[in-house]
Amino acid sequence: MKARGLLGLVLVLGLAASARAQGLSLSLSAGVFAAGQETYREIYGPGLPVALEGWLNFRGAFGLSAGVTWLRDDGSAVAVSGGGEQYPLRFERLTFPLTIFFAPRLKGLVLRLGAGLAFHSYREKWQTVDLGFEGTCLGPRVCAAVEVPIAGRLSLFGSLVYESIPTGVEYTRGERINLGGLQALGGVAFRVR
Amino acid sequence: MKRARLFLPVFMACGLLFALSLPRSKPVSLVKVLKDRGPVWAVLERLQIDVRQELETCFLALADREDLRALRKNRVAFSIIDREAGGIEDYFIVPLRAPGTLDELQARGRAAAVEPRTAVFWTTAGLPMEVLPSELPRKPLSSSSVLPFLRAPVDIKRAAPVSAAFQDPVVEVLAAQVSEAGLRSLVQSLQDFQTRYASTTQCEAAGEFIYNTFSSLGLDDVWFEPFVFSSGYQSRNVIAEKTGETYADDVLIICGHYDSISPSATRQTLAPGADDNASGTAAVIEAARVLAAYPLDFTVRFIAFSAEEWGLWGSRDYAGKARTAGESIIGVINLDMIAYADAMPEDLEVIVNGRSEWLAERLIAAADLYADLTARKTVDPSFVYSDHSPFWDQGYRALLAIEDNPLRNPTYHQTTDTIDKLNFEFFTASARASLALLAELAQPVREGYPRTPIGLTAEPVVYRSLFNAVKSARLSWAAQAGTSGYNVYRTNMSHLDYVKLNDAPVTSTTFTDDHLRIDLPYYYVVTGVGTTGLESNFSREAEISPDNLMMTTQTQVLNFLQMLRAR
């Protein structure tokens, strides 16, 4: 419900902005995610996110981007006091970022520096025991992306994103679970107009 | 003169600076912390608040300014009862049984109602013992923190009523040996001391009588434990022990106070206390007589406490020392007024705190099976007015068996509390029920059966993901000769409704129980199975305690409901 509302907002903003838009490009990328919290890293290690984003440039140096990132991570439950059992786990996260960026004019490449908000929907499942948890939350993000044109409308694309994903769920006394971290992505971008 | 005028303000400023630089003394307040919010247990524990009393709806705690600030910050609902708390021994919990009680208390000292039926009383003028109305029972705040023993209630429902309740022929034989004539003679003997008001020589003589009676029964040990009470008086608890054959260090207690009271004008010379509490004392002695000849797995102590009427002095002394010595007390059966029936059939009221509920459940079953008596459970941590409550304060499981709650005996704390008012049919049934529970828990050793397994331990192993966790219990025990295998049982409620986990007997001495919920306690026992298929008594319980590792604040709660036994 919340996700649909946000998507609608993105669409409306996108349409409104495209009236004044100067250019639009789409990027498809994949890479690696390193969680900020030790607990996450201990259980899942680095993750492999895939992202699809649209980058809308306004007249001037500003623009708006929106998209979707999908992350799936397999891990196994950590034995707190030295047990030998294996409990495979799967973690999945779907993220809908909305970012306002600044793109200084540079020769030969497009650089974008952005900040915004993302809606996250996540799910953790134990594979061999009927145990699971689902949740949604909003969190801030900052990003830097670069496009290096290679041929015609096609560019090489790279981005670095830092997100905070505060779930509000308490893990141990005091520590609340934050699913955020740093992700580095590489791929291609296609200039639509 | 001029110099002096300058000197004065400088001196005052220096004085002020000095005063400010001194470490602040910490004035301590007596506060009432409301229980209603679930996380309050965790918060109290995290803040290490000095809780001195658990009541039904609140805790009473000592808190300095820092504690108060921390409580506020954590949004714990509390109110201050006494801003400058003095000595702890000065605060008494008293029941508000009649409408005018609070006014009367406030006329005699300072008092505040902390619950509809419970007040705290304190005074700086004289001993509270002398100031409090004699008909009011009283309990001082615990002399040490009860925080280590507080545990948030776990919502566990008993799966099935005791449909499988099994009438143990040995226990049946033992219960039948409780004799009405024996009880009658014991109550008469105790009443014949005229008064057993603690501090009188007759009370000490009654203690001597109990000691001699215990000594004549052929138990393993009988001794006095003297203590000082109410700054200067002396009295003695009388203790008899039957040492366990299998578990000498794990103790079950059956107890009652032998001292008595009547109004202040008469109590030095006349306080017959037939119901309160020659009845409970007689039942304790009778239980000792019946069990003396029978070998039991666990140690049983028969205790007659003194100075109960003065504020539970004997039992506070005993329970405090037991905790300091790290004694393993499995359960306490406290009998106080079990012989008066205002109408027949009379039910036996069983009062417990949350952690002791299993004792009440077991007494209800035993009363039904072995004494044809209806017993009723009341979970009320505010009912602290007898010798069970010092055991609660020390984290032990204890029950109070009492004829009525609220009391209906019109001779309560009067010179008219005499043997002729007692109902011996009800009394004998009450004594039988409590003896049956004691025997069930202490486990008669049976000839020809495999020996009870020993050395059971349970090690928890926690496995956690980001949002969930499961636990395994690794059990191990000592090999027992003459045993061809073992059965392993589990329950979430101590001493109740054990469920067997293995199909065929386990031939090794280890067992792993997987996929346990992290937030529940688990209790295990094992039995030995002999070559002919006979099964031994239960071992002592090994516990896996619940973890606070995960405290979710969201409502998309852990989907624990159906724990698949994977594989």
Ligand SMILES: [Zn+2]
């Ligand atoms: Zn009493």
